[in-house]
Every structure is written in C-alpha cells, then in structure tokens.
Amino acid sequence: MARAEYEDFAETLEALDDDMRFEFLLDLAKKQDATDFPDEWKTDANLMHGCMSKVWLVHEKKDGLHWFKGASEAAIVKGLVHMMVQSFSGLTSEEVREISLDDVRRLNLGALTFQRQVGMMAMLKQIQKMAGQPVAREAAGA
Amino acid sequence: MADTVSDRANSTVLDVEAVRRDFPILSETVYGKPLVFMDSGASAQKPRQVIDAMRHCMEHQYSNVHRGAHYLSAATTDAFEQARDRVARFLNAASPDEIIFTPNVTAAINLVAHAYGRAFLKEGDEVIVSEMEHHANIVPWQLLAEATGVVLRVAPVEDDGSFRIDRFAELLNDRTKLVSITHCSNVLGTNVPAKEVARLAHDAGAKVLFDGAQAVVHGPVDVQDIDADFYGFTAHKLYGPSGLGVLYGKLDILNSMPPFLGGGDMIDKVSFKGSTFKEAPHRFEAGTPAIVEAIGLHAAINYVADIGFDAIRAHEAGLRDYAHERLSAIEGMRLIGTAPDKAAIISFLVDGLHPYDVAAVLDRQGVACRVGHHCAEPLMDRLGIIGTVRATLAMYNTKAEIDVLGEAIEKARKMLS
Numbered sequence: 001m002a003r004a005e006y007e008d009f010a011e012t013l014e015a016l017d018d019d020m021r022f023e024f025l026l027d028l029a030k031k032q033d034a035t036d037f038p039d040e041w042k043t044d045a046n047l048m049h050g051c052m053s054k055v056w057l058v059h060e061k062k063d064g065l066h067w068f069k070g071a072s073e074a075a076i077v078k079g080l081v082h083m084m085v086q087s088f089s090g091l092t093s094e095e096v097r098e099i100s101l102d103d104v105r106r107l108n109l110g111a112l113t114f115q116r117q118v119g120m121m122a123m124l125k126q127i128q129k130m131a132g133q134p135v136a137r138e139a140a141g142a
Numbered sequence: 143m144a145d146t147v148s149d150r151a152n153s154t155v156l157d158v159e160a161v162r163r164d165f166p167i168l169s170e171t172v173y174g175k176p177l178v179f180m181d182s183g184a185s186a187q188k189p190r191q192v193i194d195a196m197r198h199c200m201e202h203q204y205s206n207v208h209r210g211a212h213y214l215s216a217a218t219t220d221a222f223e224q225a226r227d228r229v230a231r232f233l234n235a236a237s238p239d240e241i242i243f244t245p246n247v248t249a250a251i252n253l254v255a256h257a258y259g260r261a262f263l264k265e266g267d268e269v270i271v272s273e274m275e276h277h278a279n280i281v282p283w284q285l286l287a288e289a290t291g292v293v294l295r296v297a298p299v300e301d302d303g304s305f306r307i308d309r310f311a312e313l314l315n316d317r318t319k320l321v322s323i324t325h326c327s328n329v330l331g332t333n334v335p336a337k338e339v340a341r342l343a344h345d346a347g348a349k350v351l352f353d354g355a356q357a358v359v360h361g362p363v364d365v366q367d368i369d370a371d372f373y374g375f376t377a378h379k380l381y382g383p384s385g386l387g388v389l390y391g392k393l394d395i396l397n398s399m400p401p402f403l404g405g406g407d408m409i410d411k412v413s414f415k416g417s418t419f420k421e422a423p424h425r426f427e428a429g430t431p432a433i434v435e436a437i438g439l440h441a442a443i444n445y446v447a448d449i450g451f452d453a454i455r456a457h458e459a460g461l462r463d464y465a466h467e468r469l470s471a472i473e474g475m476r477l478i479g480t481a482p483d484k485a486a487i488i489s490f491l492v493d494g495l496h497p498y499d500v501a502a503v504l505d506r507q508g509v510a511c512r513v514g515h516h517c518a519e520p521l522m523d524r525l526g527i528i529g530t531v532r533a534t535l536a537m538y539n540t541k542a543e544i545d546v547l548g549e550a551i552e553k554a555r556k557m558l559s
Contacts, residue, residue, distance in 0.1 A: 018173065022506060026557060053498045073528070074496035075558055113505070 006087035006103070013109040025079035025110050032082035037071040048126055053077050055123065057085070059130035065090050066131045070123075080116065083107050084123050097133040099124060104136075156449060156457040162538050164189040164445075175508030178543045183328055183356060183487055183534030184512050185378045188442075192382055195441035196434050207433055208407055208424075222433055225440035226423070232443045233373065233390050234364040240396065242389040242423040243431050247355045248278040250374035250389035251322065253426060254351055255282035257399040258372075259320070265291030267319040270348075272297040272305065272334070273524045274327040277517040279353045283322065297323070299524060303330035303479035307338050314346040321350045325357035325373075329516045329530065330479030331462075331487030333357070340369045349395070355379055359536070360458060360485040362451045365390050377435060382442030386435035389426070396422035403428040454537050461535040461544065462486035468548045474555065478530050486535035489516075492551060495558050497531045503554035504531070509547050 013021055037056070046056040053074035060067045067089045070081035087107070088099060104124045108117045125135040162168050165187045170177045179187060199221065205214035207222045223238070230238040244250045259282075263269070269283050273296055283294050295318075297310040314321075321343040326333050336352055343350040351372035354363060358375040365373050372391045378384035391399075401408055401419050405428030410418040419425045446454070465488045469475050474493035492500055501513035514529045515522045522529060533547060 019506065022502075023557075053496060074498040076499055076502050113502070 003087075006107075009083045009087060009110075010106040013107065021110055022076075025076050028079035028082040029075040032071070032078045035069065035082075037069055041069075042071065048122065055081060055119070057081075057123070057126055057130065059127075061131075064092060066093065066096050068127055068130070077116070077119070080107075080110060080120055081123070083110060084120065084127065088124075088127055093131060093133060096128055096131040099128065099136060101136050101138060156453040156537060158457065158538065158540055161449065162540075164191065165538055166190055166193070168538060172508050172510075173506055178507075178509040178546050180533035180535060180539065180543070180547065181510045181512050182359075182536035182539075183379070183532060185384060186359065186381045186536055187538070188383070188438075189381055189445050191445045192438050192441045196383065196438040199434050199437045204434065206430055218433060221440075222431070222436050225436040228440045228443050229388055232358075232363075232447070233388075234366050235390055236366060237393060239422055240390055240393050242391065242396070242426045243436060244374075244387040244389050244426075245385060245432070246378075246387040247353060247374040247376045248282075248387075250372075250387050251279055251351070251353065252282045253389055253402045254322075254372050254391075255286045257402040257426070258349070258395070259283075259286040259292070260290060261398075261400055263290055263292045263319050266293065266317060268293045268295050268313075268315070268317045270295045270297055270310070270313050270318060270321045270323070270343075272310070272323050273299040274303070274305070274330055274332065274518065274521045275322075275324055276328055276353065276355070277519070279322055279324060280520065292319075293317075296520075299327075299330075299332070299521070300481075301525075302481055303327065303332045303484070304481040305332055305334050307335055307342070310339065311342050314342060314348070316347065318343070318346045318348040321348050323350075323352060325352040325354045325363070326360065326485050326487075327479065327518075327521075328356050328487065329489050329518050329521055329532065330481065331356075331484035331489075332479060332481040333483045333485060335483075336368045336370065340371075344369065356485060356487065361455050371395055377439040377442060380439070380442050381445060383432075383435040383438040386432040386439055388439075391422070393422060396426070399425075401425050401428070405429045407431075449537060457537060458486040458535060461539055461541065462488070464541050465533065465535060465544045465547070468544050469551065472548060472551055472555070475551070478525065478527065486539075488533045488535065489530035490533075490551075491527060491530055492555060495554065497529050499558050500551065500554045501531050503557055504547070504550045507546065507550035507553065509533075509550050511547075 016024055041058050042056050046058055048055040053072055055072045057070045068085040070085045072078045072081050104120050108120060128135045167187050203217050205218045207219040226241045227238045229241045235241060269292055271279055286292050287294050295313050297313055323334055323339060325336050340350045349371040352370050354373050354375040359379050374389050376387040408420055408425050408428040410420050476491045478489040497513045501511055504511050512532045
C-alpha cells in the first residue's frame with residue numbers, strides 16, 4: 001500500500017517540471033493540514049533537530065506494522081513530510097530497514113533545494129530510528 | 143597596488159548599470175530567470191577588479207610572506223603590507239600596525255575576548271552588548287563569562303529596531319569594563335551612534351569594540367573620529383574575498399595584550415626556556431595569513447573608494463526608501479526594523495506565511511534573499527518572531543529589482559494563502 005503511494009509520488013514528481021513540482025508540494029501541504037496531528041504532539045521530544053523549519057514526527061507500531069505521522073510549520077516542508085510519512089507507513093520492520101537513500105532520492109525532486117534534500121535524508125534516518133531499525137547508509141563505493 | 147582614483151570618485155551619483163557590469167555574476171540566470179541578488183548582507187558579490195587582482199597575484203607574484211629570501215616573497219610581502227596600509231587608511235587608523243588580519247569578524251571578536259578579556263577583565267567586571275547582536279558578538283563574551291566570572295549585560299532595542307542611547311547609558315557603571323556593540327544591525331539595519339557610545343563608554347572607564355561587519359559596507363568609518371578602541375570588519379561583505387577579516391585596535395592597547403594564537407610569524411625569539419613575541423600587528427598573526435585575500439581586499443577597498451561612499455550612500459538610501467514604500471503596499475506585509483537611521487537591510491514577514499515558504503517562492507523567481515534568525519536568536523526572541531526574510535540592498539541593486547522582489551512576494555501570497 002505504502003509502496004504504491006511512494007511510486008505514485010515519485011512518478012508524479014518525475015513527470016512534472018520544477019514549477020509544477022512546487023505547486024504539487026503545496027497541494028500535498030494542504031492535504032497534510034487536513035491530517036490529524038494535535039498540538040500536544042508538537043513537543044521537543046518529537047522535534048527533529050537541525051531542520052531550518054520545525055518538523056515533528058511521531059511513530060506507532062500496530063499489528064507488526066510501523067505508522068508515522070508528521071507536521072511542520074512551513075508549507076513546502078509539510079508537503080515533504082506528507083510524502084515521507086505516507087510513503088513509509090504501513091511497513092514491516094524489515095521493509096523500513098530496507099528503505100534506501102536512493103528511495104528518498106527519487107522523492108528529492110520535490111525538495112527543490114539541496115538543503116531540503118538533506119532534510120529529507122534526515123527524516124528517513126529519523127523514521128528508521130523510531131522504528132528501531134539501523135539507519136540507511138550510502139552503498140559501498142557509491 | 144596603485145590606489146588610482148578615477149573621476150567617478152566624489153560623485154554623489156552612482157551609475158548603477160556601469161557598476162553592474164563590473165560584477166560578472168550579476169548577469170547569471172537562475173531557474174531561467176535573471177538573478178536578483180539581495181543577500182549581500184550574508185556575503186557580497188565580487189567585482190572583476192577584485193577577481194583580477196587575486197588572479198594576477200596567483201599567476202605572477204605569489205609566494206609566502208615575511209620569510210622568503212627571494213624576489214617573489216619580497217614582492218608578495220610588499221603587496222600584503224600595502225594591503226594593510228590601505229585598510230589603515232580606509233578606517234583612518236593612526237598606523238598600519240593597528241590593523242590585524244584575522245579570518246573574519248568572529249575571529250576578531252574572539253581575539254579581543256581572549257587576549258584582552260582574559261588578561262584585563264576579572265570576576266564581577268561587566269561587558270555590555272545589545273539585544274541585536276550577531277551570535278559572533280554574544281558567544282565569545284559568554285565563554286569569557288564562564289571562564290572568568292565577567293558579567294554580560296544587554297542594552298535593549300526598541301520595538302521598531304531603534305537603539306536608544308539613553309537606555310544604553312543607564313547600564314554603564316564603574317564595573318563596566320568593555321562595551322561590544324554592533325555598528326549596524328545585520329537584521330534590522332539599525333545604525334548605532336558609535337561616537338556617542340564610545341564617548342559614554344570611555345566616560346565610564348570602559349573600552350569599546352564595534353562589530354562593523356555591516357557598517358563598513360554602507361558608509362565611511364573613521365575609527366579615530368569614533369574613538370573606537372577596537373573595530374572589526376570582514377572583506378567578503380565589502381565586495382572582497384571570504385576568509386579574511388580585520389581587527390583594528392589602538393596600538394598601545396594591542397601591545398599590552400598577550401598573544402592569542404601561538405606559532406610562526408608572531409615570535410621574536412623561541413627557545414625551550416621560553417619565547418618572546420613581536421609587537422602588533424604580527425603578535426596576533428600566527429601562521430601563514432590569507433595572502434591573496436589581503437590583496438583582494440586591497441582591490442575591493444580601492445573599488446569602493448573609486449565609486450565613493452557619497453554615491454553609495456545616496457544610492458542605497460534611495461533603494462531603502464523605495465523598498466519600504468513598495469513592500470508596504472503588499473497586504474499583510476510586516477517590516478521588521480524601521481528605525482529612523484538605518485541601512486538598506488530590509489527584514490520582513492508576511493502575515494500567515496512561514497518565512498521559509500516565502501523565501502522558497504522568491505528563490506523560484508530568481509530572487510536570492512536570506513531567511514531565518516540571521517545568527518541573532520536573542521533578537522528574534524525579543525521581537526517575538528521565529529525569523530525573517532531579509533533582503534539586503536547593495537550598490538549594484540536597482541529599483542527594478544525591488545519591483546521584482548515585490549511581485550515575487552505577491553506571488554508567494556497567492557500561492558501560499
């Protein structure tokens with residue numbers, strides 16, 4: 001399910017030009033606004049450190065599957081958070097462990113700037129940490 | 143380097159198109175749109191005069207300074223020391239020996255905090271900074287406070303970004319030993335009345351340091367007229383190269399200070415029984431300095447002098463006023479920093495929009511601004527904001543570019559609302 005959404009995001013981004021990607025991200029941000037992320041979850045403990053705008057992530061494990069929710073103050077980052085949590089929720093521990101940096105790189109097309117690309121990589125690592133999995137690294141020789 | 147001054151010096155009119163032609167990067171496009179560079183407050187672009195001077199040094203003259211027994215070393219040492227002399231004249235220092243080359247302003251302030259602070263300040267002594275300081279003029283004093291028990295006091299800033307000299311004066315007392323204040327706020331553009339600050343500080347028996355990173359770009363600085371004890375600025379904001387800053391200090395004070403960094407070039411005699419040190423400025427320049435960068439700074443100062451500060455100030459004042467007028471016409475616009483005496487540094491927020499989103503839309507329109515807390519988190523806390531978008535306007539910016547900025551902000555409002 002999550003993989004289908006991931007493919008959908010990646011293929012959409014690949015099909016769009018830069019300006020359209022920007023609009024796409026803002027549409028995703030509006031969808032993210034409609035998801036449930038109560039203010040009491042916006043704690044320092046849930047805050048990702050080092051981001052230019054604040055990003056909160058929460059994690060829940062249900063029936064052996066990992067579910068993530070996220071929020072941000074900035075619209076474009078909200079769109080990126082939306083892609084990440086939608087793409088990588090509903091996975092088993094093994095599937096979370098297998099998410100690679102290259103998987104995120106396909107979504108990087110939405111990040112538009114290098115700094116936000118770095119932020120997305122940090123989000124992946126946070127997701128893997130929250131799921132109790134080792135974080136993705138560059139393949140040897142890459 | 144000959145300090146030739148063309149007939150455009152002393153003019154109050156700046157030919158902005160001619161200036162723009164001197165900066166190769168300004169003809170670049172980003173995302174297929176003409177670059178509108180409004181991030182000079184972070185680091186300014188470089189005119190070809192600076193690029194050429196640095197290239198010439200590396201292609202024809204380069205060698206280490208102060209130690210070689212050969213032609214190139216002598217020539218480079220000569221050029222390096224001429225750069226120091228040019229900086230001295232730029233600041234109207236009494237002597238080139240009062241000019242220390244550092245990596246940047248941060249290093250200049252840290253040098254004073256270490257070498258002066260640890261030698262002459264003791265527990266209970268007070269250092270005054272202001273609420274609108276860059277972190278570079280806060281953290282070194284906090285480190286000094288932790289190490290020595292010196293007390294840090296903070297001069298307030300008004301809601302509009304003004305600096306009130308009377309409120310600053312209230313903090314002065316017989317425990318005040320050092321005042322370290324920005325000459326021009328990097329966020330608000332507020333100009334601080336340096337001469338008055340120095341007079342009041344001296345009346346209280348304190349020394350005074352100014353962070354001139356922004357100020358030297360926008361107008362002439364005369365350290366003797368101000369009566370500054372220390373003054374720091376950096377080359378890369380003054381259209382020169384990165385990696386080189388300047389600390390001015392009064393010679394008697396500098397020579398009373400112990401060294402900060404130890405190493406080559408700063409010693410008089412070294413033995414395992416102990417070492418003795420050169421006088422200023424070399425006492426504070428351990429190791430190989432930024433040689434090509436100093437030559438680049440010399441060219442940058444010549445360039446600015448050639449345009450003339452009268453012309454630069456008039457041009458930038460026109461841009462500042464036009465930017466305030468144009469941006470104020472945008473619904474939801476909130477200008478941050480509207481002090482009566484301010485440089486062309488325009489910080490703003492748009493109601494309901496996150497500054498990062500606004501800056502992202504501006505970027506897509508080719509407009510380069512800075513966004514965030516601008517290394518001034520205490521000021522953000524004071525103003526109750528998370529950050530700003532900042533457009534800094536330089537000698538090469540135009541009113542047409544401010545229109546592009548205004549249209550890009552309007553586009554951001556439409557897209558993000």
